[in-house]
Amino acid sequence: xxxxxxxxxxxxxxxxxxxxxxxxxxxxxxxxxxxxxxxxxxxxxxxxxxxxxxxxxxxxxxxxxxxxxxxxxxxxxxxxxxxxxxxxxxxxxxxxxxxxxxxxxxxxxxxxxxx
Amino acid sequence: xxxxxxxxxxxxxxxxxxxxxxxxxxxxxxxxxxxxxxxxxxxxxxxxxxxxxxxxxxxxxxxxxxxxxxxxxxxxxxxxxxxxxxxxxxxxxxxxxxxxxxxxxxxxxx
Numbered sequence: 001x002x003x004x005x006x007x008x009x010x011x012x013x014x015x016x017x018x019x020x021x022x023x024x025x026x027x028x029x030x031x032x033x034x035x036x037x038x039x040x041x042x043x044x045x046x047x048x049x050x051x052x053x054x055x056x057x058x059x060x061x062x063x064x065x066x067x068x069x070x071x072x073x074x075x076x077x078x079x080x081x082x083x084x085x086x087x088x089x090x091x092x093x094x095x096x097x098x099x100x101x102x103x104x105x106x107x108x109x110x111x112x113x114x115x
Numbered sequence: 116x117x118x119x120x121x122x123x124x125x126x127x128x129x130x131x132x133x134x135x136x137x138x139x140x141x142x143x144x145x146x147x148x149x150x151x152x153x154x155x156x157x158x159x160x161x162x163x164x165x166x167x168x169x170x171x172x173x174x175x176x177x178x179x180x181x182x183x184x185x186x187x188x189x190x191x192x193x194x195x196x197x198x199x200x201x202x203x204x205x206x207x208x209x210x211x212x213x214x215x216x217x218x219x220x221x222x223x224x225x
Contacts, residue, residue: 103163
């Protein structure tokens with residue numbers, strides 16, 4: 001999983017608890033992404049950050065917030081976890097050239113279970 | 116809703132055979148990408164084909180793109196046990212984000 005660190009690798013929460021998933025890339029690229037993957041499904045985009053200082057909603061943003069802390073780090077926060085947020089969460093990054101949809105590089109994922 | 120639809124959802128073949136997976140999409144694109152995901156791991160980029168390209172090769176992989184039919188295919192030749200994985204197509208529409216399909220689960224039997 002080239003250049004992407006995700007923490008934690010596993011997490012179990014109770015309904016209503018909050019947590020922050022951390023992601024850092026070491027390639028100094030512009031764009032970063034958070035996806036969720038449910039069993040037997042493809043990836044669905046939660047939020048993305050096309051460049052430092054900007055964030056935008058993806059397909060499934062409800063129940064999540066994000067922070068682009070700097071060019072390297074992009075965190076995902078669950079303010080009040082719900083069982084429907086049980087999933088595997090992937091962070092990714094890309095060069096982020098304007099007008100292009102670049103190759104994305106993925107982290108190893110965080111497996112989250114909400115009881 | 117997801118842009119790409121892969122077909123078949125699951126494919127099981129013998130080692131050495133060729134594997135073909137198809138992807139259909141709905142809107143115009145500027146490129147289409149294929150990714151592989153081994154069980155429990157993150158996605159790994161395989162190949163990118165631009166909307167003005169019709170065919171692209173990378174090692175044992177061959178990708179075709181037919182923009183008139185809004186479809187793409189991924190061919191893996193001379194399959195190996197290590198090719199066992201899920202394969203996803205993803206479409207790019209000019210912004211920085213990709214839209215992924217639901218994937219094809221490929222099993223290579225020894």
